[in-house]
Amino acid sequence: MARVDVGLARRVVLVGLAVHLLTLPVVTWVLLVVVRETQTNNFVQHVRTFARGVADGFEIAPVLGDTNNTGKLLDSVILTGEGVYAELVDNGHRTTSALNPPGISYSGRQDLEFSEHPDATYFIVLPINKVGHDAEVRLGFDKRPTLDDIARARRRILEVLTSYAALLLAIAVVSVHYLTRPLARLGDSARQVASGDHERHLSANTTIREVHDLAADLEAMRAELVGVNAKLRTEMRERERVEAQRHALESQLRRRQRLEALGTLAGGVAHEVNNTLVPIMLFAQSVLDALPPDSPSREDLLGILRSARRSKEVVKKVLTFSRQMNSGKRERLDLTEPVEEVVRLFRALAPASISVVKCIEGRCLPVIADATLIHLLTMNLCTNALQAMRATGGTLTVGLAPLTATGLEPAGVAAGNYMQLRIQDTGHGMDTATMDRIFEPFFTTRDAGEGTGLGLAVVHGIVESLDATLLVDSSTGLGTDFRVLFPAAEEQTA
Amino acid sequence: MKRRHTVKPLPWVLIGILLLSGASTARGDSVVLIVSAQSPIHEIESGELRKLFMGFRVVSGGVPLRAARNRSDSRLDKIFLQNVVALSELVYERQLLTRKLREASALPTEFLTDGNLLDAVAQDPRTVSYAWATAAAKRSDVRVLRVLWHE
Numbered sequence: 001m002a003r004v005d006v007g008l009a010r011r012v013v014l015v016g017l018a019v020h021l022l023t024l025p026v027v028t029w030v031l032l033v034v035v036r037e038t039q040t041n042n043f044v045q046h047v048r049t050f051a052r053g054v055a056d057g058f059e060i061a062p063v064l065g066d067t068n069n070t071g072k073l074l075d076s077v078i079l080t081g082e083g084v085y086a087e088l089v090d091n092g093h094r095t096t097s098a099l100n101p102p103g104i105s106y107s108g109r110q111d112l113e114f115s116e117h118p119d120a121t122y123f124i125v126l127p128i129n130k131v132g133h134d135a136e137v138r139l140g141f142d143k144r145p146t147l148d149d150i151a152r153a154r155r156r157i158l159e160v161l162t163s164y165a166a167l168l169l170a171i172a173v174v175s176v177h178y179l180t181r182p183l184a185r186l187g188d189s190a191r192q193v194a195s196g197d198h199e200r201h202l203s204a205n206t207t208i209r210e211v212h213d214l215a216a217d218l219e220a221m222r223a224e225l226v227g228v229n230a231k232l233r234t235e236m237r238e239r240e241r242v243e244a245q246r247h248a249l250e251s252q253l254r255r256r257q258r259l260e261a262l263g264t265l266a267g268g269v270a271h272e273v274n275n276t277l278v279p280i281m282l283f284a285q286s287v288l289d290a291l292p293p294d295s296p297s298r299e300d301l302l303g304i305l306r307s308a309r310r311s312k313e314v315v316k317k318v319l320t321f322s323r324q325m326n327s328g329k330r331e332r333l334d335l336t337e338p339v340e341e342v343v344r345l346f347r348a349l350a351p352a353s354i355s356v357v358k359c360i361e362g363r364c365l366p367v368i369a370d371a372t373l374i375h376l377l378t379m380n381l382c383t384n385a386l387q388a389m390r391a392t393g394g395t396l397t398v399g400l401a402p403l404t405a406t407g408l409e410p411a412g413v414a415a416g417n418y419m420q421l422r423i424q425d426t427g428h429g430m431d432t433a434t435m436d437r438i439f440e441p442f443f444t445t446r447d448a449g450e451g452t453g454l455g456l457a458v459v460h461g462i463v464e465s466l467d468a469t470l471l472v473d474s475s476t477g478l479g480t481d482f483r484v485l486f487p488a489a490e491e492q493t494a
Numbered sequence: 495m496k497r498r499h500t501v502k503p504l505p506w507v508l509i510g511i512l513l514l515s516g517a518s519t520a521r522g523d524s525v526v527l528i529v530s531a532q533s534p535i536h537e538i539e540s541g542e543l544r545k546l547f548m549g550f551r552v553v554s555g556g557v558p559l560r561a562a563r564n565r566s567d568s569r570l571d572k573i574f575l576q577n578v579v580a581l582s583e584l585v586y587e588r589q590l591l592t593r594k595l596r597e598a599s600a601l602p603t604e605f606l607t608d609g610n611l612l613d614a615v616a617q618d619p620r621t622v623s624y625a626w627a628t629a630a631a632k633r634s635d636v637r638v639l640r641v642l643w644h645e
Binding site: 044056110112 | 572
């Protein structure tokens with residue numbers, strides 16, 4: 001995998017520097033060579049032409065042998081400003097210009113090409129082709145102006161190229177910054193999208209077409225992914241809801257099946273016990289009636305009758321749970337009256353630490369039920385709530401309100417109109433294991449002798465017999481919420 | 495094992511020959527103006543010589559002369575440029591090109607070796623050229639007109 005620790009800006013600058021480090025020395029060298037060649041060529045051309053002219057002058061003009069005129073001609077070489085040294089050797093006789101500077105003399109070395117030698121004078125020696133004369137003219141020319149020109153041109157080239165490199169570097173840095181800024185901004189946005197901010201738009205805010213197109217493509221991709229993500233989340237939530245509903249229904253079904261089996265068993269046993277209790281009570285009552293008032297056995301018989309009656313009450317509750325008891329008189333009923341009656345009763349019975357709140361909302365829809373059973377159901381639920389708050393105190397809320405179920409909520413409840421009876425307490429609540437068994441007959445969390453464990457079983461039996469629905473929600477330490485949904489009568493008739 | 499160093503004689507001999515030949519032309523030698531031994535030419539003025547080598551028509555004794563440029567030696571070429579045509583190489587080449595393009599003049603023939611040049615000069619009485627004095631002295635069919643340059 002390629003290294004990614006070098007950013008675009010640094011990479012471009014480094015590549016630019018490398019290219020210029022390679023090319024600039026070559027360009028510099030070429031320019032310097034061209035400058036030098038041009039300058040030296042101009043110098044050489046000039047001094048050769050000038051020297052040839054002087055030599056031609058000596059060949060053409062009759063000055064050889066005339067020391068005075070020869071000196072004047074040599075002086076003119078200096079006076080024109082072209083040469084710095086002039087001398088003529090004619091048949092062994094040497095004549096020099098009186099204007100020759102003191103530090104310069106011909107040493108016998110002729111120059112054939114320009115060199116940057118410290119010796120600052122370029123010497124040309126030309127033979128004079130004249131009959132009767134073995135002569136040559138020796139001329140010296142100052143190289144320093146040309147050397148200065150070359151040096152100045154070199155400095156200027158270096159300055160220009162250095163400035164060019166610096167300017168190019170600055171332009172590269174600015175350009176790269178201009179290019180990478182929208183990319184960095186786009187990268188930040190992309191990272192924020194990746195970290196969960198799916199609604200953040202990916203935009204580069206740039207005039208660079210490629211970056212703008214890239215941002216537009218990424219934004220289109222983001223929008224597409226967000227849409228897909230939202231769809232997946234919705235599907236997932238729906239699946240979870242369906243799964244939870246299915247789980248609740250399965251749990252509810254298992255509980256109902258278990259309670260059904262228990263009801264069948266308990267109902268059978270209760271019938272048998274009831275059948276046994278009837279003759280016991282009849283015969284005990286007959287014997288009691290036959291005994292004289294002062295018979296010592298009367299108290300024993302009265303004890304038998306009291307115990308039998310208590311057993312009959314238990315049997316009655318068990319039969320209620322198992323729905324094998326007569327469910328009473330079914331009629332269109334307004335639940336307000338029996339519920340308010342129970343609330344009044346419990347306000348009187350509840351200890352001071354428990355407050356009883358009635359909460360009746362909306363128009364009360366009639367239901368098909370028996371007032372006695374509704375009374376018994378409400379009593380049992382409120383008793384249960386009081387027991388839960390007995391130690392700590394709290395609030396018992398008895399609510400009654402119409403409710404329209406959608407088929408989705410509450411779970412397991414068919415769509416339609418209902419009257420909801422709600423008993424809430426702020427007691428110790430229940431864990432799930434307890435909640436799973438609360439409707440079983442004789443199941444209780446109270447101490448022995450404090451309850452029969454038939455209260456909620458009776459509630460369950462009544463709810464089932466009235467085709468109502470019972471929902472329980474409880475959290476340990478927070479309290480319990482019982483909701484009984486009675487189908488509205490108008491729905492039933494419809 | 496001890497290696498025995500042997501000196502290969504051939505490279506050293508070649509280097510020695512080169513050094514000696516360089517010294518022979520660089521030190522104490524002269525550049526002379528030459529023509530064929532049968533040439534009727536006895537003198538050429540400096541101005542005429544410049545004209546000849548710059549491609550102008552030069553007639554001597556009713557005969558048009560031909561220039562042969564000796565390019566066998568770079569030092570010799572520099573001496574020619576400075577003492578004969580008195581131009582820089584660039585300007586001289588430019589002048590020749592200008593003359594060739596404008597006037598279709600016959601430019602100096604160039605020779606890259608002394609032998610070929612001297613043969614050409616010896617065979618053509620109208621040809622004028624220049625060479626190291628030592629080289630010209632070895633040929634009896636070549637005549638020296640005058641010294642153009644000396645050390």
